Amino acid sequence: GGSAVSWVKELSVEVNGYKILIPKGSYGKVKVNDLVTSLPVTLDLGAVKVYQSGMSTAVETDFGLLVTFDGQHYASISIPGSYINSTCGLCGNYNKNPLDDFLRPDGRP
Template identity: 45%
Template sequence: CSYILAKTCGGPSLQPFVVKIEKVPRQKKKVSGIQELVVEVHGFTLTLRRGESRTVMVNSISHRLPATLNHGKVHLYHHGMGVHLETDFGLLVHYDLFNH
């Protein structure tokens, strides 16, 4: 199942973005787990996958972390057991790659 967690709604002065997750059933557990997190921002589709702590998919191309995109408008880097994604307009997303 796919879910939209957050997206811009409003005026033209706001930078558009979408944050989505893909959930899958977990074996032997009664809850589903987040398999991947997708952020669409600044013309990029950024995909972080569970258990893949060293890479991010940028428009379907694998990049090693840390990564800086679009002349510093988007930064992705390790933070604890996960990855932080930060943008120039203040969006901050943390994805825990193992405990979600």
């Protein structure tokens, strides 16, 4: 059999009506609703913040979502425990059972 390889080309976060795009290789700049913007950025009266954190770009919301991307290969997503059983897709459904992750909201693979 063959082997599969994946990589991150860019990272996109859609939150509070904003589309925040962090392209691979970017440092200190993001696109917000297709407009190139220098960091830090505060949106929606502080409800969404985009900033540089070391070598990574971070998107943080007032409801506890934190997304980081190092601009190359590594992305992470964290959310508070109040979202248990409320997510789906790439994040799984956050019920501490990895066997039923990656399902659609209707339970299908």
